[in-house]
Amino acid sequence: MEEIAMSENKCSALIIGGSAGSLDVLLNVIPKLKETMSFPIVIVLHRKKGTDSLLTELLASKSSLRVKEVDEKEQPLPRTVYIAPSDYHLLFEKDGSFSLDYSEKVNYSRPSIDVVFQSAAEVFTNELVCLLLSGSNADGVNGLEQVKTYGGKAWVQNPDCATVPYMPQQAINIVNTDKVLTIEEMIYSINALDNTA
Amino acid sequence: MIIANQISDQEIETLLEEILDYYGYDFTEYARASIKRRILRIFTLEKFETFLQLRNKVINDRKFFKRFVEEITVNVTEMFRDPKFYKCLRSDILPKLAAYPFIRIWLAGCSTGEEAYSIAILLKELGLLEKSLIYATDLNPIVLEKAESGIFSLSQMKTYSKNYIESGGIKDFSSYYTATYDLVKFNRDLRKKMIFSTHNLVSDRSFNEFQLILCRNVFIYFDRDLQHKVLQLFDASLEKNCFLALGTKETIDFSSIARKYERIQNQKIWRKLQ
């Protein structure tokens, strides 16, 4: 049933938010994604500032998709993985382009996953999929709720196989999530969103 | 939680138009995603029930309007933010300006002044402060008052000191200020080469010719058209062979002035060639 409902809306953007323990997940998932991917993938990871190029290079070296850091006012493209820069909040303009904002931290974080999810929810509505990974705080949970309000999909990493289960577990407790995924299931589900096949 | 659709895009447009008519502040070419988020933030903080209440307060209460401007023009800042950038200023850019008899620097969108004190420290350490003038401007008079006072919170100094050292500083950072309780005051001699003034990048004109213009983390709030206009203002205010610096995520590449400029290493610093 769920699969059928999913295929009704095309996916215009996948946003992945993660904190402590998420890097490993990304390193396992991103390299296994189809290179035809018909939508942009945006990664928002809590991390120390000044480590941007390292993360981008690391993912780029392992992926057949283009991997780059977000530039302000850039229009996201399919077949591309975008990394949200550290120390800025990431927002979306109405036309889908990226916007950066250097305002107060939210949930002690900048970028905050809540901020990105909330902004994307409004712009991409029911064509949005947001995935929340491992982490030790609840950043992203409110955002997922907003995603649901606008008709998008809320996916979370299965807390049983998350390095730090707190974040996905909070999401499951509070949000009516659409999928709870192991790493293998993530790869499968994301690839299934690709509608070029 | 903030529910974004409490305020429609049309309501935001109307409010920005009214502010322009009423107060002469033009935010109509600001990037919408951020401004909308800021307006929603005030709406929630001030516990307004309807957008009309917020609108009436903005238009009828001048004091509230000041606060409103302060909220929507994000003024978060830091000393020696992006240490690599300051390192490049210290080792490449400022030494090139040493040849000038007099160095004029424009800090546009200086916020509460942390950048200005950082630059003054660099100039002092390079022995250039005496022949320099730092024009630090912002559209918001409230942040400029704070900048002029040179008083910052002690709790930030650990981060700033770390940034300073990463940017190539070798002195004891705490020798630049005196601490009392939870505040620090930066030394007067850093302050004496700074001129603070309101200047709105949207509506005010060029007011001098500079050897270095810094405008960091202000462009992210502007749409492309406005960025282009402001770049022309900077171009008209910059001496040939001199430097323009933007924030780490900002660029001049999309603009027609770009062909006259050459980028320095992989920094967001450009040299004006013609």
Ligand SMILES: C[S@@+](CC[C@H](N)C(=O)[O-])C[C@H]1O[C@@H](n2cnc3c(N)ncnc32)[C@H](O)[C@@H]1O
């Ligand atoms: C995020 S702060 C950047 C501070 C500092 N340059 C930095 O990078 O840390 C943005 C500043 O730009 C100022 N600003 C916004 N619009 C402006 C305008 N039209 N003219 C002048 N300053 C403006 C705001 O008041 C705020 O102080």
